[in-house]
Amino acid sequence: MNDLTPTREQRTAALEGMGCKRKRVEDIRFTQGRGNYVDDVKLPGMLHGDFVRSPHPHARVKKIDDSEALKVPGVLAVITAETLKTVNLAWMPTLAGDVQMVLADGKVLFQNQEVAFVVATDRYAADDGINKVVVEYEPLPVLVDPFKAMDPDAPVLREDLVGKMSGAHGPRKHDNHIFEWTVGDKELTDAAFNKAEVTIKEMISYHRTHPSPLETCQCVCSFDKIKGELTIYGTFQAPHVIRTVVALIAKLPEHKIHVIAPDIGGGFGNKVGAYPGYICAAVASIVTGKPVKWVEDRIENLTATSFARDYHMTTEVAATKDGKVTGLRVHVLADHGAFDACADPSKWPAGFFNIVTGSYDFPTAHLAVDGVYTNKAPGGVAYRCSFRVTEAAYCIERAMDILAQKLDMDPAELRLKNFIKPEQFPYHSALGWEYDSGDYHTAMRKMMETTGYAALRKEQAEKRAAFARGETRDIMGLGISFFTEIVGAGPSKNCDILGIAMFDSCEIRMHPTGAGIARVGSKSQGQGHETTWAQIIATEIGIPADNIMVEEGNTDTAPYGLGTYGSRSTPVAGAAIAMAARKIKAKAQMIAAYKLEVHEDDLEFDIDGFRVKGLPEKFMSMKDICWAAYNSVPPGMEPGLEAVSYYDPPNMTYPFGAYLCVMDIDVDTGVYKVRRFYALDDCGTRINPMIIEGQVHGGLTEAFAIAMGQEIRYDEVGNVVTGSFMDFFMPTAVETPHWETDFTVTPSPHHPIGAKGVGESPNVGGVPAFSNAVNDAFSFLGSTHIQMPHDFWRNWKAAKDLGAVA
Amino acid sequence: MAKTHVTMKVNGAEVEGLVEPRTLLVHFIRENLQMTGTHIGCETTHCGACTVDIDGMSVKSCTMFAVQAQGSDIITVEGMANADGTLSALQEGFRMMHGLQCGFCTPGMIVRAHRLLKENPLPSEPEIRMGISGNICRCTGYQNIVKAIQYASAKINGVEFQEAAE
Ligand code: FES
Ligand code: FES
Numbered sequence: 001m002n003d004l005t006p007t008r009e010q011r012t013a014a015l016e017g018m019g020c021k022r023k024r025v026e027d028i029r030f031t032q033g034r035g036n037y038v039d040d041v042k043l044p045g046m047l048h049g050d051f052v053r054s055p056h057p058h059a060r061v062k063k064i065d066d067s068e069a070l071k072v073p074g075v076l077a078v079i080t081a082e083t084l085k086t087v088n089l090a091w092m093p094t095l096a097g098d099v100q101m102v103l104a105d106g107k108v109l110f111q112n113q114e115v116a117f118v119v120a121t122d123r124y125a126a127d128d129g130i131n132k133v134v135v136e137y138e139p140l141p142v143l144v145d146p147f148k149a150m151d152p153d154a155p156v157l158r159e160d161l162v163g164k165m166s167g168a169h170g171p172r173k174h175d176n177h178i179f180e181w182t183v184g185d186k187e188l189t190d191a192a193f194n195k196a197e198v199t200i201k202e203m204i205s206y207h208r209t210h211p212s213p214l215e216t217c218q219c220v221c222s223f224d225k226i227k228g229e230l231t232i233y234g235t236f237q238a239p240h241v242i243r244t245v246v247a248l249i250a251k252l253p254e255h256k257i258h259v260i261a262p263d264i265g266g267g268f269g270n271k272v273g274a275y276p277g278y279i280c281a282a283v284a285s286i287v288t289g290k291p292v293k294w295v296e297d298r299i300e301n302l303t304a305t306s307f308a309r310d311y312h313m314t315t316e317v318a319a320t321k322d323g324k325v326t327g328l329r330v331h332v333l334a335d336h337g338a339f340d341a342c343a344d345p346s347k348w349p350a351g352f353f354n355i356v357t358g359s360y361d362f363p364t365a366h367l368a369v370d371g372v373y374t375n376k377a378p379g380g381v382a383y384r385c386s387f388r389v390t391e392a393a394y395c396i397e398r399a400m401d402i403l404a405q406k407l408d409m410d411p412a413e414l415r416l417k418n419f420i421k422p423e424q425f426p427y428h429s430a431l432g433w434e435y436d437s438g439d440y441h442t443a444m445r446k447m448m449e450t451t452g453y454a455a456l457r458k459e460q461a462e463k464r465a466a467f468a469r470g471e472t473r474d475i476m477g478l479g480i481s482f483f484t485e486i487v488g489a490g491p492s493k494n495c496d497i498l499g500i501a502m503f504d505s506c507e508i509r510m511h512p513t514g515a516g517i518a519r520v521g522s523k524s525q526g527q528g529h530e531t532t533w534a535q536i537i538a539t540e541i542g543i544p545a546d547n548i549m550v551e552e553g554n555t556d557t558a559p560y561g562l563g564t565y566g567s568r569s570t571p572v573a574g575a576a577i578a579m580a581a582r583k584i585k586a587k588a589q590m591i592a593a594y595k596l597e598v599h600e601d602d603l604e605f606d607i608d609g610f611r612v613k614g615l616p617e618k619f620m621s622m623k624d625i626c627w628a629a630y631n632s633v634p635p636g637m638e639p640g641l642e643a644v645s646y647y648d649p650p651n652m653t654y655p656f657g658a659y660l661c662v663m664d665i666d667v668d669t670g671v672y673k674v675r676r677f678y679a680l681d682d683c684g685t686r687i688n689p690m691i692i693e694g695q696v697h698g699g700l701t702e703a704f705a706i707a708m709g710q711e712i713r714y715d716e717v718g719n720v721v722t723g724s725f726m727d728f729f730m731p732t733a734v735e736t737p738h739w740e741t742d743f744t745v746t747p748s749p750h751h752p753i754g755a756k757g758v759g760e761s762p763n764v765g766g767v768p769a770f771s772n773a774v775n776d777a778f779s780f781l782g783s784t785h786i787q788m789p790h791d792f793w794r795n796w797k798a799a800k801d802l803g804a805v806a
Numbered sequence: 807m808a809k810t811h812v813t814m815k816v817n818g819a820e821v822e823g824l825v826e827p828r829t830l831l832v833h834f835i836r837e838n839l840q841m842t843g844t845h846i847g848c849e850t851t852h853c854g855a856c857t858v859d860i861d862g863m864s865v866k867s868c869t870m871f872a873v874q875a876q877g878s879d880i881i882t883v884e885g886m887a888n889a890d891g892t893l894s895a896l897q898e899g900f901r902m903m904h905g906l907q908c909g910f911c912t913p914g915m916i917v918r919a920h921r922l923l924k925e926n927p928l929p930s931e932p933e934i935r936m937g938i939s940g941n942i943c944r945c946t947g948y949q950n951i952v953k954a955i956q957y958a959s960a961k962i963n964g965v966e967f968q969e970a971a972e
Pocket of ligand 1: 845846847848849850851852853854855856857866867868869
């Protein structure tokens with residue numbers, strides 16, 4: 001070997017494989033304004049659709065008069081529920097086993113509900129048209145408070161369900177009741193409470209909020225009458241599922257539907273579901289024979305597409321005097337709005353909320369969730385979380401703090417005492433999950449050491465004394481959160497959407513010159529898949545990541561996959577990619593053995609090719625193997641080098657983390673300052689540390705918004721009062737705190753590369769850390785729990801209610 | 807509706823078009839000029855995705871009419887690369903510092919940061935944060951956007967950029 005022979009390190013670095021902070025390939029187009037988002041799609045003759053929406057939260061629709069609208073220049077059609085009935089599309093199935101009106105059929109059930117769809121030659125004409133549609137309403141009594149939904153005299157919302165005593169998930173107790181879901185051992189849990197030395201009980205609410213990605217939901221539908229083919233460009237987190245749903249409800253053959261999700265400007269769960277806009281644009285295209293674009297505006301996005309959370313969790317913990325938890329009992333009242341359009345795997349009416357035992361070894365637990373209808377926008381979505389795990393993490397992390405307060409124990413000590421121990425993994429939780437791996441104590445201790453936790457507590461004690469002496473008006477809070485996520489939905493044994501198992505897929509095609517393309521069933525909305533997927537392949541097969549192009553989002557070319565949400569891409573699609581790459585590698589090994597004239601077993605993989613064991617100079621690079629695959633394969637072997645893998649994960653993955661928020665609050669104004677925020681994440685094997693850090697920053701910022709001010713709020717008569725970015729808190733660079741990130745690595749034992757997924761962890765873990773900091777700040781004044789969001793006014797109000805402000 | 811003839815300079819080139827008086831500038835740029843880098847995130851002047859540079863000022867093009875831009879000199883994200891087509895210091899900074907994820911806010915951020923650095927070539931972190939506070943990013947948490955702007959600022963001014971320790 002001479003000096004020009006690259007070293008192992010140089011060869012490894014040239015691949016830019018896993019563990020490398022590879023710069024994103026997407027950025028070259030995005031920084032130049034050359035992305036291709038749905039609103040950038042323009043087709044010849046394209047029309048524009050816009051909605052007439054209801055000003056009333058609950059009203060009978062007496063009459064819709066479109067005659068004046070049709071006279072507006074440029075307006076071509078007005079579609080109503082009556083029009084949709086002729087094609088059997090007035091109602092559509094939801095992902096949660098319910099049905100939803102596409103356009104108001106007889107009555108409206110929430111403010112801004114879609115009533116009619118106006119189709120015109122441009123968006124201005126469409127807007128003129130909607131202003132001319134005259135709708136006559138007869139207002140009906142409005143139900144806003146979910147706690148009153150099942151009162152005997154509550155107005156009946158869903159007339160289509162009257163008299164139906166059973167729903168998609170079992171018996172219904174009331175006309176406004178959707179489902180009851182219970183899990184766990186009630187008797188054992190009740191017994192634990194009966195003999196408990198200490199118990200706590202608190203109603204912990206997680207308010208209604210909204211994912212609101214910067215790009216709203218939109219689509220362009222184009223029906224080709226001659227070919228009978230429908231092409232849909234849309235902001236879809238799961239394009240293949242949309243194709244199947246369209247095939248099922250529009251009764252078009254699935255191969256004649258082409259769904260394309262181009263670049264997407266953020267999803268966060270908002271773009272999983274199917275919305276009336278998609279259906280109306282498709283119908284309008286079929287009716288007019290022209291492409292139809294529907295672009296939602298921000299007010300529509302905030303008020304009519306899927307909300308998130310709205311869980312009211314009555315939480316009880318039983319424990320011994322010295323702080324060992326012995327039982328957990330949670331009852332949730334879930335406000336689902338007008339239609340149960342939650343995006344959850346079919347069997348989980350309340351998502352994976354039964355991860356509510358969190359990171360702790362609860363010997364027994366019992367959970368009941370009641371879902372109810374109200375006059376609010378339907379949903380909800382798993383907003384930057386895996387199907388209600390965010391609510392679960394908030395519930396248990398608040399509860400642990402409340403218990404610590406009652407026991408007069410340090411919340412960190414209480415957690416350390418109750419964590420599932422490393423040797424207990426795989427761990428079977430009382431509510432039915434099998435946690436794959438974890439080392440919680442190490443993560444927690446690393447967090448405590450790095451942040452100087454003990455010193456911070458000392459400082460807090462001094463501050464409190466100074467406050468008592470009247471020397472300061474500032475109070476200080478330390479918010480700990482330790483969370484366990486459940487992501488990677490999921491195994492076909494328990495996860496499906498509309499009966500389709502939640503696998504994911506990858507197809508890799510290597511070309512003769514050693515470059516290739518990978519097509520994947522996931523769909524990036526900013527997570528950087530084009531960059532990281534190539535890194536997995538680079539490490540697995542030894543071809544530089546730059547030589548692998550990644551393509552997603554075209555249902556004609558990508559293998560069937562269930563898409564990107566619930567942090568499932570890395571745990572599921574990432575595994576499919578590794579498995580497809582391993583198939584490529586296995587064939588490559590046979591080719592290399594033939595070319596090097598040895599038995600396959602005499603070869604070993606060495607970074608970017610195969611080497612004969614013991615004979616280092618007998619080596620064939622993967623690049624050369626690609627060439628050979630197309631001209632000199634072993635006799636009897638098919639030429640070519642490509643592979644497809646469909647990966648059905650054996651289990652979920654369970655990333656975890658330890659967060660700490662240090663906050664100061666001025667009691668006289670309620671103004672808070674996040675002095676420090678430290679986030680330690682363990683997501684198993686790290687594919688691209690730069691991207692992981694970016695995901696953590698983004699997730700923490702969304703958590704900060706939710707905990708500290710962001711809320712979808714309705715007044716008592718059902719008006720949405722937070723319908724724009726004016727009233728819906730969107731943190732800017734000024735409010736957003738500085739983030740400190742850290743990590744430990746506990747690989748998943750069942751994932752091919754040990755990766756667990758991270759995108760949602762910071763939102764799941766962040767919200768309780770902020771809320772615990774606020775609650776911890778106020779706790780010495782005698783409060784146990786203050787509801788989110790903790791904006792300045794609510795902080796001031798809390799201080800006042802607790803007597804700290806005159 | 808009667809249409810009005812407008813002319814303006816966009817990224818150095820004279821352009822013209824017929825627009826309704828109510829046509830928003832952002833729609834004129836995106837639809838008439840077919841430059842889709844300028845995005846729409848809110849239509850109410852809150853998010854900054856539609857930011858363009860007009861006669862040396864950062865302007866949200868979703869709440870300005872195309873006719874109001876008559877005769878003006880506009881720069882959009884398409885005009886941000888170097889003359890030879892390579893990424894400008896700012897664009898490079900966003901890539902190097904991972905200052906974007908979905909990329910939807912990015913054009914507006916870059917156009918805004920461009921003006922910020924013209925006004926204040928070596929801004930401090932608080933000055934950067936204040937300077938981009940009219941632009942919302944939903945994905946990045948801003949920290950890396952701040953770093954991206956610091957990177958560009960250092961490069962443009964020929965000073966050494968030091969990534970702040972975490
Ligand atoms: S689209 Fe102009 S500021 Fe949001
Ligand atoms: S990168 Fe997605 S909004 Fe900024």
